Amino acid sequence: MTLNLADIRLEYAKKELSPEDCLPDAVAQFETWLNEAISAQVNEPTAMNLAAIGPDGRPSARIVLLKGVEDGRLLFYTNYQSRKGQALDHSPYVALTFFWPELERQVRIEGRAERVAPEVSDAYFASRPYTSRLGAWASEQSSEIASKAVLVTRAAMYGARHPINVPRPPHWGGYAIVPDRVEFWQGRPSRLHDRVLYTLAADGGWKLSRLAP
Template identity: 45%
Template sequence: MAERDGIFKGENPLDIARRWLSEAEATEINDPNAIALATVDTDGMPNVRMVLLKEIEDGGFVFYTNYGSAKGQELDATGKAALVMHWKTLRRQIRVRGLVEREDGPQADEYYASRSLQSRLGAWASSQSQELSSRAALMAKVTKITAQKGVNPSRPPFWGGFRIRPLEIEFWADGAFRLHDRFVWRRDAEEKSWQIVRLNP
């Protein structure tokens, strides 16, 4: 096992990830929980976009979206994804690769209910990733949905969470003269133990 200390110290990579995110929350100006989420479509063409991570659990990394969106369809089709968190103020990043499952139960209901009313209505109104004729058409749909759903809309059946259950997590920190520090945690399956190695910059 690679010897680690300082910011890399810990016996659980998810604990280290939570600690780094907590530190970033104190220094990043906007969206310290922003992640670049990578998926692949059925033709093998990669896709990447920024989304907001909502939780780092013991079981993985959780975010929410429209299941009918491009990312939702790609995640359902392949069951695999990767993400990157990068913090300029800390000069660190975390890379994750793993298996994907839906979070479509009470946890998703609770998060949906915590969002602003406008965001909850927007989730109903937006056919995410589908063609849109104009912004006016979208706003008209929001108005219609508002009249239909009122002030306490339930979570749409097409909207919920995804959890990336990691098989690989890499922690990277900037080093002088581009001699960066990199440690990667790998396992062949979720029930297996993590193997930790130091990587060349």
């Protein structure tokens, strides 16, 4: 059977968006939409597509989970030695995308990633389930392994080493994304979608504008 992808389409009509509807601060507006996504029980509301540029100059993207919004920054945690960690060591500039199809909404965020303070990473790591903490030690993320048994063996080894308290590995911690460009997209009928762009001004304030769909 041949799939006709060109015929797969939806008509969006749930809500509208204009610059006049938006808060002056881009991150505050994002938090408003995020809270609405959580309240609407959309699937994985904190999942975000993180795109970065590696040392080879090639872009790579993956889904990670947002774990905090603090002081105008978006936080997530990972293995610093993973492919994404190596990319962020090469270039701190990233792009994030949130997609909430149940609300016909998308948010695109661009900015700079910086490592959070060790005590911030320590606090979040301590809040994770015991098995997740062991997994951070067991997985040499993004490296090739011979089989799943390698992970199981390493997890058991670290479990024996840390039967109760699992310290944070030195290669694992958080990043904070400091945004300088944020776009809110609201689906509309006839593909005449609403797009509101925030760009960070030199004085630290946000400029709002409407974009053509």
